[in-house]
Amino acid sequence: MIKFGIIGFGYMGHKHELKIAQTQGMELVGICDIDESRMDDASTPGVIKYTNADRLLENEEIDTVLIVVENHKHREMVEKAAKAGKNIICEKPVALSVKEYDEMIQICEKYGVGFTIHHQRRYDKDYRTMKNIYDQNTLGNVYTIQSMLYGINGNMHDWHVYKKYGGGMLYDWGVHLIDQILWMVPSKVESVYAQVRNVINFEVDDYFKIDIKFQNNIRAEIELGTYFLGDKENWFEHHWFIGGDKGSAYSDGFFPNGKIVKTTRLLTNVPGETTMTFAGPTRSFGQIDKDILITEELPIANNEHIEFFENYRDAREGKTEFIIKNSEIRRVMQVLEAVWESSEKNEVIKFEGGL
Ligand SMILES: NC(=O)c1ccc[n+]([C@@H]2O[C@H](COP(=O)([O-])OP(=O)(O)OC[C@H]3O[C@@H](n4cnc5c(N)ncnc54)[C@H](O)[C@@H]3O)[C@@H](O)[C@H]2O)c1
Known part of the structure; x- marks a missing residue:
């Protein structure tokens, strides 16, 4: 079972909640938004709600975080999550520049965490x-x-x-x-x-x-x-x-x-x-x-689109490769x-x- 946290529970955060619920072998443990009201309609029974991403990242049960905040905050949030030892799925655009993306890759490599991008299209x-x-x-x-x-x-x-x-x-x-x-x-x-x-x-x-x-x-x-x-x-x-x-x-x-x-x-x-x-x-x-x-x-x-999550699960279990390769996303950037x-x-x- 891959246990998830979502940081940024706005439009796309809600979509991810549904996809996690629909994918076998996944469970949503915590969600976080600085605007507490955005979590009012969370539909996952027992999900823990945080208003500070640092607190969600302290939850040792969480294996993977989905970073679903506005684009300019991806870099900062990826660094926090990597330092907390979490595997990361970041929303697109992963970064605002190739330089920013390279920094993110280096940070994830340094802390030995997985890093992929939600290019579900x-x-x-x-x-x-x-x-x-x-x-x-x-x-x-x-x-x-x-x-x-x-x-x-x-x-x-x-x-x-x-x-x-x-x-x-x-x-x-x-x-x-x-x-x-x-x-x-x-x-x-x-x-x-x-x-x-x-x-x-x-x-x-x-x-x-x-x-x-x-x-x-x-x-x-x-x-x-x-x-x-x-x-x-x-x-x-x-x-x-x-x-x-x-x-x-x-x-x-x-x-x-x-x-x-x-x-x-x-x-x-x-x-x-x-x-x-x-x-x-x-x-x-x-x-x-x-x-x-x-x-x-x-x-x-x-x-x-659910196949993105199924691929993530299967790749984590070593059954297949991740569909999104970091080298491919670097080329996009x-x-x-x-x-x-x-x-x-x-x-x-x-x-x-x-x-
Ligand atoms: N892959 C896709 O098809 C797709 C579609 C839509 C959006 N997105 C991406 O998803 C991301 C979010 O977009 P959205 O449309 O959901 O925006 P949104 O504004 O609806 O949601 C962003 C949420 O992040 C919260 N937030 C901001 N800073 C935070 C912090 N420090 N800690 C916790 N929460 C924080 C905001 O309060 C807001 O609720 C963007 O990067 C966007 O490009 C991807």
Whole structure:
């Protein structure tokens, strides 16, 4: 039985309480929040409530702490927990910089405690559906991947609108989206080019477009906008497009809704027949005969976020590896820093020898 403590019992702290309750071999022993009222609706029978993290960390029964405080406090809290000898699962973004992350790793190594990051979006159904298609080589040689997330509530909520708390969308969703792409494409990153904006927020980013070029020649584009108005179905959700030389796949929505699209034969060097469109005559962009197109249903992945906790338990029991490796998260942080640098300088950031 792995006995847990949660530090920071706000929105995400509550979600973790439920996941621990649902995972066999786990038990929640204590929760902590400096705002006592946030623990009023804790649902775990007998859970001990603390208002000071130091007191929770003194509880010898607790093996693992989940650090679920605001982003700028992760570094300080990881140090406290490591010094208390607790294994740690820290929320994303693990740190505000690569330097901060390296310090956290060193501290955890020094005190000999386990350290992993809650990047549960590796289990998102839409992402896993597209990753499976990629892994199974369904589309031939992939040349482009697009991951696009649009919202309408342009003004972010609570502390996310302030820089000093580690606000902004790159720290919020950006780290997930970058992690998904890096975990999908097994190749080194050659370069990053990005544009980061605060479209309607005063302090923090609410729009970004990131172009990641991999050594295997795949280009991945990530675009996120929180004030990206549209009225198509599933517009305010995650969209994917993967293009290969044997077909494409697209998906709209967190519960993926899309298709794999192929053609009955390779359409190179077809006779240049003219199609009349509203924009005038075209040979390359007209309609094609319906019998040439083949569409297949997406093979929807069955993953759930609880698998993050199951993986943690199984890895702790030595049955499997941790799904999230610290070296992978360091790479996410490095790409994140390249995104800012690229946007500030309006330059392509190249990684000598690949990242
Ligand atoms: N993985 C995900 O999908 C996901 C989703 C949402 C949030 N998060 C992450 O979870 C973390 C928390 O976000 P949230 O949305 O739950 O924020 P939140 O504001 O709802 O909760 C944070 C809580 O921490 C408490 N707190 C602050 N300092 C504390 C301290 N020293 N000791 C104890 N408690 C303290 C606050 O009082 C608050 O209740 C952030 O790092 C965020 O990025 C991750």
